[in-house]
Amino acid sequence: MPDAKRVTKRRGETRQRLLDAALEVFAEQGFGASTVEQVCDRAGYTRGAFYSNFVSLDELFLAMWEQRSERMLADLRDELTDAPESSSLDAAIERVLAVIPVDDTWFRVTAEFTAHALRNPALRRVVAAREEAIMATIMPILESALSAAGLRITDRRALGMALVAVHDGTTVQCLMEPDDKAVWAARQQLFINVVRAYSEGST
Incomplete structure (x- = not known):
């Protein structure tokens, strides 16, 4: 046996x-x-x-996505757990962005799968639910990091949506011009600006 x-x-x-x-x-x-x-x-x-x-390539991709998401969340927890008890917003965002990958291969695959999901209502609902679950896991981690920077989130859902939009948009820019330091600096500054727009306190 x-x-x-x-x-x-x-x-x-x-x-x-x-x-x-x-x-x-x-x-x-x-x-x-x-x-x-x-x-x-x-x-x-x-x-x-x-x-x-x-069962299908769709299921395989979703398993791949879940695996990568779990790895990113674990890296995010580790990075922020080791952060100083008090730090600036700039430092907190820098630590967060350090473990959120800007990966050409993964971007190409996910962009194509997203287009595929938009043509399939049932799959689109699955993708949307998984994105919500990932964000629900990320936000408490981010809240803790922002608290160390003296900030409190005023609208969690709006901030989550804005951060996803900034990540997706600036990822394209960074992949198009990977050697342009100004593009990467602008990405970080946009994240900082968005966090400030949906939080209150002093930094």
């Missing part, structure tokens, strides 16, 4: 290889042009291995 721990470990490794392969395929081919066969070929598995882990 197979050892349960070994089976579980092997299954986890198979799943991770499929996730890693899919990211490469999606980035190269585009999400809409990618197939299960391409992902399996890149990972070195059969279709059976894929369907024993995922």
Whole structure:
């Protein structure tokens, strides 16, 4: 009889290889042009291995997204946990942005998947719910960091929406001009301005 721990470990490794392969395929081919066969070929598995882990490419992408979100949230907690008990708003935002990736590969994949989700009402609702859940997790972490900077958020929902908009917009700018320090500095300043607009206190 197979050892349960070994089976579980092997299954986890198979799943991770499929996730890693899919990211490469999606980035190269585009999400809409990618197939299960391409992902399996890149990972070195059969279709059976894929369907024993995922129902569809949509489900695989959502699993990939969840994994990356969990990693980002863990990094954010670690970064802010180690922050000084009191710091300026500029310092707090700098620490936050340090662990929020601006990744060309991931941006291309997510932009294409978002377009795909907009064409599918059921999937669009799933994506919207997951984005809400991520923001609900981020906001208490951010509130704690802002409290150390002497600030209190006045409208949590509005701030969350504004931060997502700033992140998405400035990510495009930074990816288009990755070597322009002024673009990165403007990104940080925009985050600072938005936080100030939806908070009160002294910095």
